[in-house]
Amino acid sequence: MTRTRPGGTLNRRHFLAAASAALLPTPALAQAGASDVDVVIIGGGAAGIAAARRVAEAKRSYVLLEAGPRLGGRARTESAFGLKVDLGAGGFAGGDGTLGASALAAGQPLVPLPSGRRLFAEGREVRESAYDAFTATLGAARRDMLAAIEGGKDVAAAQALASAPPPAKGTPGSDGPWAATVAQFLGPLSCGRTLAALSALDLARRDARPDDTTSPFGVGALMEALGAWVNVQRDAPVTLITNGGRFHSVSVRGQRTPIRARAVVLAVPAPVLAAGAIRFNPVLPTRLVTALRAIPAGYLEQVAFRLAGNPLGLQPNETVLVKANAGAPALLRGRVHGGELHVLTFSDAAARAIAEKGAEAALPLAQAWLRANFPGAETAVSEVVASRWGQDPLIRGALSPALPGQGAQRRIFTDTVQNRIFLAGDYVPETGWGTLAGAWVSGEAAAGRALRLFGDGPA
Secondary structure, eight states: OOOOOTTOOBOSSOEEOOOOGGGSOOOOSOOSOOOEEEEEEEOOSHHHHHHHHHHHHTTOOEEEEOSSSSSOTTOOEEEETTEEEESSOOOBOTTSSSHHHHHHHTTOOOEEOOSEEEEEETTEEOOHHHHHHHHHHHHHHHHHHHHHTGGGOOOBHHHHHHTSOOOOTTOOOTTSTTHHHHHHHHTHHHHSSOGGGSBHHHHHHOOOOOOOEEOTTOHHHHHHHHTTTSOEESSOOEEEEEEOSSSEEEEETTOSSOEEEEEEEEOOOHHHHHTTSSEEESOOOHHHHHHHHTSOOOOEEEEEEEOTTOTTOOOTTEEEEEOOOSSOOEEEEESGGGSSEEEEEEEHHHHHHHHHHTHHHHHHHHHHHHHHHSTTGGGGOOOOEEOOGGGOTTTOSSOOOOOTTOGGGGGGGGSOBTTTEEEOSTTSOSSSTTOHHHHHHHHHHHHHHHHGGGOSSOO
16 A cells, blocks of 8 residues: 655655565475474564565574465455456565565566656646645645654644644745645555544654555565465464463464464564454563554555546556545556556545445445546446455554554564564554565564574574
8 A cells, every 4th residue: 555754755747655376486385283483473464474584594493374365464466357456555665675675586576666646636637836835735744743743742643733833924834725635645545544643753753665666466466476485374363372481382273282482473463463363371561552552553445446548648557646625535546557457545434434345335435536536537437346454354454553642652562572572564663664665674673583582593
């Protein structure tokens, strides 16, 4: 999903986002019922795959446990309309960390994404002066949030903007004609929640690079390819993790014998942990549970459809942001890989409806968005496919931004838990949270910390 950082810079015509099975190698080393390993990795998303690869490279024994039937987490490539459709992460920052390098080293092809986003209003691309005004408003919003958090204070992002002094006369600011669009851009369309429900501290600290790289076969397919050779058990939900001192015991539903491990990399989404889907004996520290509950998942859902003939006049893989209006806000990624596939990312209330009802809610929402912003295009859309991350018990929503007043809690996630548990996931980084590349880096970092328990040499 598209993610942005507050205060991204814009060019005059395009502003930067601040917001196939045949290619998969045959799985190797898969084993069922492993009983004693150096490291157990729990969760088969980007962070878990990265951790498993790091431990494997160190020649330590390990197993990756994935509760579902496939790897990738919120990076998932589906087949629809005879095409490969990413209903989740559609790209990542190729130069941010090691995900891009790992893909290339594994022989996986990558293609660049356009570095710009196009700004539309009333069905037409805006003038250059409007790009300038949007840029100024976005920059003012970032400055207002930074001013509001001086000294480590934390308030709602909306409050930080509302309490800022008015801009000088003649200077575009947070109260101009683009203020509502900027609020949607920074809040719902980036984090899945309104600015009133977001920590100004957490949002201002975020420094996520724009997604500029993707896979021609789908990012979900890329994740599965990168995890194809690791030692993985699918359909292996962990039910209990018990601290046994020198070892942790990991119980898996359907397996009589627990797995004993000297270290655990816990690469499970924060909302899943906060909901108590995995039990711990002894229980997790109170401060960690509090921190997990302070970053509830936002709501972002994607709706894919075919639109023939390029009626919107887009270049391949362009993303469109429209000026705020009475309709549900959404980001459009058009002409995916140069074809007829288009993907709308809805947020907050609209995303909740899609998560609950699927295509029944997604189709009228997509048609209404097209009708409001590109009249006539809606008549060509009669079928959609949609993600339902908010209803997936193994995911439970989108990225996890902090609530107002809770932005400082994120630093807790790099602490070692019960001496041998290391957290990984897109919620862990303090500045790069909410990104696929950030999740990958966090998995490698957690694995590195786990490996230090054993010294520098291989087993």
